[in-house]
Amino acid sequence: MSIKTSTPRTLTLLAIGSVFLAACGFPVVGQATPHDASVAPPPTVTSTSATKKITSSLSPRGLIPKAIGQVAAIGDDATNPDLSFTVDAIAVDDKCTSEFARKPQNGHFVVLSMTVKTSVTMDKTLFLIVAPTDFAVVGPDGVTETNLTSTAAFGCLSDREQFPSQPLGAGSVYVGKVVLDSRNTHGILEYRPPMLVDNSGWEWSF
Secondary structure, X not given: XXXXXXXXXXXXXXXXXXXXXXXXXXXXXXXXXOOOOOOOOOOEEEOOOOEEEOOOOOOOOOOEEOOOOOOEEEEXXXXXXXXXXXXXXXXXXXXXXXXXXXXXXXOEEEEEEEEEEXXXXXXXXXXXXXXXXXXXXXXXXXXXXXXXXXXXXXXXXXXXXXXXXXXXXXXXXXXXXXXXXXXXXXXXXXXXXXXXXXXXXXXXXX
16 A cells, blocks of 8 residues: 655555454454555464455445544554554534634534644655545445535634644644535545555544
8 A cells, every 4th residue: 555755665554453353253353454564464264164364354435444533544664653643523513713604515514633643754755734635425325525625614713723734744743623514414434645546544434
């Protein structure tokens, strides 16, 4: 799973805090990708009747499911990822605080509270940025909304509350909110950062 950079370098989505479950007598790995650098190669489990291999658990959309507050990461070193982050909360129709606030154009504001940490050794040639255009919402009807930006969403919060729009620097911690303008009050939130060339990413239920 690679990242778009100016130099040939391969990074992966890291499964931080993977969960092991038992099903039908065989362990199943959750929160992992087929090329997950933080998980050892899938072992083979042998029984008297059959041999089964542990496989990665992805959503039907090919994304890694995450819970609110669960860490996700990007990098080629599980112990020191280039970037790790959490979605700390997802609030629907949260109160706007900006003096320029107006009603949502699509129906509802979906406000994401995020914490992002970058490593001191992060490749400085990486263009890492968190933008509303990288998110999508799958509604209860199964329709995916990709156009979640609007003038109303941009003007909902004060500048100090919004997540920084500039590229992320190395060795830093960022805390802020991303406002999406959606027709849905619940569904699946998708996050596919554009630096991941294979269109991979994560998702959260809300």
